[in-house]
Structure formats: structure tokens, C-alpha cells
Amino acid sequence: MVDDAQDPDTPQARGGAAATIPTTPPGAGRRPLDRRRVLGAAVSFIDEHGIEALTMRRLGNHLGVEGMALYRHVSSREGLLDGVVETVVDELYGDPDVFLEPRHGWQDYLQRLAHGVRRLALAHPAVFPLVATRPPAAPWVRPPLRSLRWLESFLDALTGSGFSDGAAVAAYRAYTGFLLGHLLLEVSARGVPISSHDEEADAASPPAGALDGYPHVRRLEPLLSEDESAAEFEEALEELLERLERILRESRRG
Amino acid sequence: MVDDAQDPDTPQARGGAAATIPTTPPGAGRRPLDRRRVLGAAVSFIDEHGIEALTMRRLGNHLGVEGMALYRHVSSREGLLDGVVETVVDELYGDPDVFLEPRHGWQDYLQRLAHGVRRLALAHPAVFPLVATRPPAAPWVRPPLRSLRWLESFLDALTGSGFSDGAAVAAYRAYTGFLLGHLLLEVSARGVPISSHDEEADAASPPAGALDGYPHVRRLEPLLSEDESAAEFEEALEELLERLERILRESRRG
DNA sequence: ACCTGAACACCGTTCAAGT
DNA sequence: ACCTGAACACCGTTCAAGT
Numbered sequence: 001m002v003d004d005a006q007d008p009d010t011p012q013a014r015g016g017a018a019a020t021i022p023t024t025p026p027g028a029g030r031r032p033l034d035r036r037r038v039l040g041a042a043v044s045f046i047d048e049h050g051i052e053a054l055t056m057r058r059l060g061n062h063l064g065v066e067g068m069a070l071y072r073h074v075s076s077r078e079g080l081l082d083g084v085v086e087t088v089v090d091e092l093y094g095d096p097d098v099f100l101e102p103r104h105g106w107q108d109y110l111q112r113l114a115h116g117v118r119r120l121a122l123a124h125p126a127v128f129p130l131v132a133t134r135p136p137a138a139p140w141v142r143p144p145l146r147s148l149r150w151l152e153s154f155l156d157a158l159t160g161s162g163f164s165d166g167a168a169v170a171a172y173r174a175y176t177g178f179l180l181g182h183l184l185l186e187v188s189a190r191g192v193p194i195s196s197h198d199e200e201a202d203a204a205s206p207p208a209g210a211l212d213g214y215p216h217v218r219r220l221e222p223l224l225s226e227d228e229s230a231a232e233f234e235e236a237l238e239e240l241l242e243r244l245e246r247i248l249r250e251s252r253r254g
Numbered sequence: 255m256v257d258d259a260q261d262p263d264t265p266q267a268r269g270g271a272a273a274t275i276p277t278t279p280p281g282a283g284r285r286p287l288d289r290r291r292v293l294g295a296a297v298s299f300i301d302e303h304g305i306e307a308l309t310m311r312r313l314g315n316h317l318g319v320e321g322m323a324l325y326r327h328v329s330s331r332e333g334l335l336d337g338v339v340e341t342v343v344d345e346l347y348g349d350p351d352v353f354l355e356p357r358h359g360w361q362d363y364l365q366r367l368a369h370g371v372r373r374l375a376l377a378h379p380a381v382f383p384l385v386a387t388r389p390p391a392a393p394w395v396r397p398p399l400r401s402l403r404w405l406e407s408f409l410d411a412l413t414g415s416g417f418s419d420g421a422a423v424a425a426y427r428a429y430t431g432f433l434l435g436h437l438l439l440e441v442s443a444r445g446v447p448i449s450s451h452d453e454e455a456d457a458a459s460p461p462a463g464a465l466d467g468y469p470h471v472r473r474l475e476p477l478l479s480e481d482e483s484a485a486e487f488e489e490a491l492e493e494l495l496e497r498l499e500r501i502l503r504e505s506r507r508g
Numbered sequence: 509a510c511c512t513g514a515a516c517a518c519c520g521t522t523c524a525a526g527t
Numbered sequence: 528a529c530c531t532g533a534a535c536a537c538c539g540t541t542c543a544a545g546t
Contacts, residue, residue, distance in 0.1 A: 076520080142442075152469075176435075182431045185430060225393065232424075319511070319512095320512055512543105517538100520536095520538100
């Protein structure tokens with residue numbers, strides 16, 4: 001009997017009930033699967049249990065089907081993850097706060113877009129690292145704006161506002177770097193539910209004595225643990241827009 | 255016979271020779287394993303074959319040992335990955351360009367440190383996403399500066415240069431966000447050798463017609479594919495230091 | 509003291525067979 | 528047309544047994 005050999009922390013053992021009981025969504029009973037439904041289920045599965053817990057068999061179960069049936073709709077587990085990233089990024093197109101007309105200049109657009117991406121990251125904190133790190137289709141399709149459609153829209157807004165080609169490209173690079181860094185940090189500080197088993201030792205203070213050689217850290221610990229992410233994001237975004245404004249002015253003079 | 259059922263792209267099938275032939279490093283013949291050697295081997299294995307290819311059994315083989323032997327030195331595969339991240343981050347302590355005395359003020363220090371982290375990211379592009387995304391020990395130990403020691407050193411340099419406590423913490427947040435975003439984009443654009451099997455379709459242009467609905471992207475494709483990462487990094491770092499200088503001035507006035 | 513072999517409970521994936 | 532069962536080659540992990 002090595003039945004209980006698996007450590008309870010192990011990915012296989014985590015995510016218990018919800019992962020193993022076939023929780024076919026209400027009303028979705030015998031409707032045949034399609035790609036959209038598979039990807040949607042994968043997104044919520046990851047949101048709930050983390051990426052590590054997502055296996056073909058468990059996702060199948062979750063949909064009331066054997067894992068093998070998923071291969072009708074995705075090419076492989078990797079293909080599934082690509083689809084998950086795409087699904088989440090596509091959510092942005094449905095966000096009225098990003099697309100609401102009329103737009104008031106490029107700053108307004110970049111601000112809406114940034115807030116839209118942030119909302120998305122916070123809505124799917126366990127998926128966002130995937131959005132951030134999956135190898136992009138082309139090296140210049142930079143996360144977290146992973147689609148030609150967003151890139152085109154970005155370039156259109158900026159060149160239409162007087163940015164030279166070079167300035168628009170420089171702005172794209174600065175903007176994506178900004179979003180990626182800030183949102184990844186925000187999401188990872190929020191503690192993606194990897195190792196969710198220990199609900200108590202959560203926001204607790206560090207184990208007494210762990211900060212012993214680090215006087216500054218100890219003194220600033222309260223300050224450091226304050227969650228200023230929202231304000232921080234706003235401020236950094238503001239700074240970035242000012243920087244882009246300088247780029248625009250230079251590109252107009254040049 | 256379903257022997258060849260595995261797709262050749264699949265992680266299991268990749269990383270062939272070097273992963274399966276026991277390439278015991280020269281002179282390391284019968285010396286017993288230790289944790290340092292295991293972690294070092296894991297780092298170079300990942301650099302060479304990517305994280306997906308790293309299994310306990312293959313890493314064991316690489317070290318001339320059965321995979322099970324590794325459990326003497328790491329608690330699990332997750333523990334191994336934690337150790338890998340730690341090992342790579344610790345390399346910074348040995349970097350003379352970061353620590354070389356005398357230092358000329360906090361700007362000089364932050365500049366050296368940033369370049370050190372960048373060198374590290376470029377030296378281990380396949381490991382860096384791990385450095386960026388593994389859940390940190392405490393929420394305020396932010397990647398990619400993942401250690402209390404670096405945090406302490408950072409705070410010490412800044413508070414010693416006149417930053418108030420609040421300003422030093424704000425600077426720490428801005429600085430880590432900057433590093434994470436820029437370096438993650440840089441290594442992901444460099445195409446971590448995930449799916450290394452297709453060496454040809456490499457820096458090639460996009461499949462004809464793929465850019466059809468995207469006129470700006472098509473027009474700017476040459477500009478977009480230029481690798482400006484080094485210059486970009488310098489410029490963004492410069493901007494960041496100026497921003498921190500403003501924070502310092504305000505914190506002095508306040 | 510350190511490593512191996514065998515064993516177990518999983519996995520991803522294919523394919524012929526069922527409805 | 529869509530799903531299942533059985534099969535295969537792998538995995539991570541434990542533990543008793545070997546040297």
C-alpha cells in the first residue's frame with residue numbers, strides 16, 4: 001500500500017474535490033463540446049486551481065468528459081495553454097471602458113488600455129504569468145499585448161496623433177515593458193494560489209528572527225508590506241505618459 | 255507498437271542526446287553528489303534544454319546517477335527549481351562590476367546593480383522567467399531581486415543617501431518593476447529555446463499574407479524587428495534614475 | 509553514507525472501437 | 528460526428544535493499 005505516498009502538497013494531490021468531481025456546468029449537460037467551451041473551462045480551472053493543477057484528464061472531468069476527448073478541440077496541452085492566453089487577451093476587445101467612444105487623444109487611449117490590461121491581470125492572476133512568459137508569435141509582438149490586432153491599434157493611435165514611425169515604435173516598447181513589469185509584480189505579490197493548502201500562514205509576519213541580519217528590512221517591514229499597487233500603477237503610468245510626450249515632442253521637432 | 259506515438263515536439267521527446275547519454279562532467283567521476291553540484295547541473299541543463307525538458311530522471315542521468323538519488327539533496331522538483339532560482343540570483347554576489355569599490359553615490363550603485371541583473375538574465379535566458387514568476391518568499395521580496403540580502407543592500411544605499419524611508423520603499427518598487435518588465439521582454443524576444451527543433455524558420459519574416467489586415471504593422475515591421483534592447487534598457491534606466499531623483503528631492507523637502 | 513530497483517499513482521497522447 | 532477504453536512511454540516520489 002503506497003496509496004498515500006503522494007505528498008498532499010504535490011500538484012497531483014492538490015485541487016481535490018472541484019477537480020475530481022465532474023462538475024458539469026448547469027445546463028451544459030449533453031451539449032457537445034466546442035473549442036470555445038474548452039478554453040473557457042480551462043481559464044476558470046486555472047483561475048481556481050492554478051496552472052500546475054491543470055491536466056487534460058482533470059479538465060475533461062470538469063467538463064463531464066474523458067480527457068482524451070479534448071484532443072478534438074486542441075492540438076495538445078501546449079496548444080491548450082496557447083488558447084488560454086489568447087482567450088484571456090481577447091477579453092479586452094469586449095471591454096467597453098477600453099473602446100468607449102469618443103476617445104480624447106492618445107493619452108486617453110493608452111490610459112484606458114493600461115487600465116483594461118490591469119483589470120484583466122487582476123481578474124486572472126493565475127493566467128497572467130502565462131500571458132507574460134509564453135514565447136510570442138514574433139519577437140516584436142510583445143507581451144502582454146500579444147496580438148497583431150492590439151499592436152496595429154496601438155500604432156494607429158500614435159501615428160495618427162503625430163508620432164513619427166520611430167517614436168511610435170519606441171513608445172510601444174516602453175509601454176509594454178511598463179505593463180509587464182508592474183502587472184507581473186502585482187499579480188505575484190497577490191500570491192497566486194500555488195501552495196494554497198496553508199490558508200493560515202498567509203499574510204502573517206515573517207517567522208520570528210528571519211529578519212535578524214537585516215535591520216533596514218526589519219524597520220521598514222510595515223511600509224514594505226503595505227499594498228500600494230493601485231497608486232503605484234497610476235503614478236508610474238503617469239510618468240510613462242509624460243515620457244512618451246517628450247518622445248512625441250522630439251519626434252515632431254526632428 | 256505505439257512506440258513512436260510521441261510527437262517529436264513533445265517535451266519528453268526533445269533534448270535527446272545530451273539529456274539521455276550520461277555525460278558525467280570530466281573529472282567528476284565518482285565524487286559524491288552535493289547540493290551545489292545538483293543545482294549547478296540543473297542551471298546548465300535548463301540553459302541548454304529549457305525548463306520543460308528538466309525531469310528528475312534526466313538530470314540524474316546528466317550527473318551519472320539515477321534520478322531518485324537527487325532526493326538526497328533537494329526536497330522535490332519544486333524545491334529543485336527554487337534552488338535553481340536562488341543559485342542564479344546568488345551569482346550576482348560574485349559579480350565584481352556590481353560590488354567594485356569605490357561606489358559613486360546611489361545612482362552609480364543602482365546602475366551597476368541593474369546592469370548586473372541584466373547580464374544575469376542574458377546569461378540564463380531560460381532561467382530568468384522562473385526568477386520573474388516563482389512566488390516570492392514574502393510579498394515584499396519582489397522579483398527579480400529575490401533576496402533579503404539585496405533588499406537590505408538596496409535600502410541601505412538609498413537611506414544612506416538621504417532618501418526617507420517612504421521614498422526608499424517607493425524607489426524599490428519602481429526599480430523592481432522596471433527591471434522585471436524590461437528584462438523579461440528582452441529574454442522572451444530572444445526566444446528561449448522552447449520548440450528549438452525548427453532551427454530554420456527562425457528570424458525569418460512572417461508567413462506571407464499574415465500581416466494583411468495590419469497596414470501599420472506591415473509598414474513598421476523592419477523597425478519593429480530591430481533589436482534595440484540594449485539602448486532601450488539604458489534609456490529607460492536613465493529615465494528611472496531621474497524619476498528617483500525627483501522622489502529624493504521631494505522626500506528631502508517634505 | 510550514498511545510491512539503486514522496484515513499485516505506485518499519476519501524465520500526455522494515439523488509435524481503434526463504440527454510439 | 529463525437530466520445531471512450533485500452534495502451535504506451537514517460538513522470539515524480541517513496542522506500543526497502545544493496546554496497
